[in-house]
């Protein structure tokens with residue numbers, strides 16, 4: 001596979017950008033080798049600067065649920081940008097977006113747009129602290145909520161991939177306020193709340209963990225957390241930056257029938273533009289400035305072009321049956337991968353939610369972070385490269401979820417499974 005141009009760009013990038021990338025997991029550090037540089041993307045495919053094509057299971061890490069470069073989205077962006085890129089005064093698209101989010105996600109009675117998932121989660125935690133007057137927060141081992149100081153404690157995603165569970169630069173005084181729990185452990189949560197429940201401002205969770213590969217909640221687990229938070233006056237925050245609008249139109253809270261107090265979003269609602277949002281109970285959200293004293297702001301928040309891209313994407317996925325089809329194709333892919341691994345005699349299992357999946361080089365089931373960590377990462381890394389050489393781009397880490405889009409049809413899945421049969425045979429040894 002020719003990668004001369006990517007190699008040249010990466011060499012130049014490494015001189016000037018830390019690790020050569022503007023976000024760590026892009027550097028292929030854990031899987032080894034060098035990243036490819038994107039030239040363009042269309043539908044389920046991404047094309048690199050050397051002319052190689054890949055079936056893309058990363059989808060820009062989630063936003064591209066309707067496939068890359070959808071004309072509906074690009075046209076909305078083009079139309080909107082002709083009127084100017086940013087105004088710094090309110091515009092109608094922000095109202096349309098707020099109406100869309102609060103309609104699709106009923107637990108969000110009010111919503112505030114921001115520019116990334118990180119901004120959304122750190123703003124939500126501020127609201128939880130400001131509204132309760134408490135300082136401690138709870139998060140879960142392996143969950144990633146962006147790079148806000150309070151969240152870089154036993155975090156997942158790149159933090160975990162690179163083995164940096166606690167980041168230098170986060171003051172101990174602040175990190176000490178973040179308590180962590182093992183995901184899917186009912187008793188640990190009960191014990192912690194029994195001990196210090198009255199001090200906990202907010203509990204933040206990825207309802208389906210997508211940043212320690214892909215771990216689904218055990219039956220009743222999210223209900224259990226909901227009940228604990230209600231009993232102890234703790235703000236329950238669902239971080240749906242990844243799951244929102246993906247695992248169901250209304251996100252994981254719709255899939256599992258839970259009403260969180262606050263939710264955070266990103267990715268899909270920006271359609272590929274830099275967007276995040278947080279929203280929830282009116283009594284909490286109305287405490288945000290300027291209607292209340294909890295401060296949060298943004299020069300480019302609610303950017304018209306970003307709103308247009310997000311709204312056009314929401315229009316594409318609001319079509320009845322969209323998520324059912326996504327679920328079917330996710331199962332077709334995962335069933336096919338499991339069958340291919342079995343044929344090759346490789347210990348392997350998958351986890352799935354509609355539109356997202358986890359790949360593990362170990363037998364299933366995987367229901368905890370500890371089990372996820374037992375995946376054979378050396379084998380995953382070889383598999384990743386074997387697939388890449390066969391034109392399939394998986395997330396470049398054993399600890400990231402994969403993403404499906406509506407553009408992943410039978411042909412793309414067949415190509416992927418053929419590549420997988422060959423790749424499993426290669427990594428068997």
Ligand code: PMP
Nearest residue numbers: 116117118144145146241242266
């Ligand atoms: N929360 C979750 C669940 C995420 O997956 C991510 C990013 N992958 C974030 C927050 C942070 O979002 P961003 O990278 O847009 O800051």
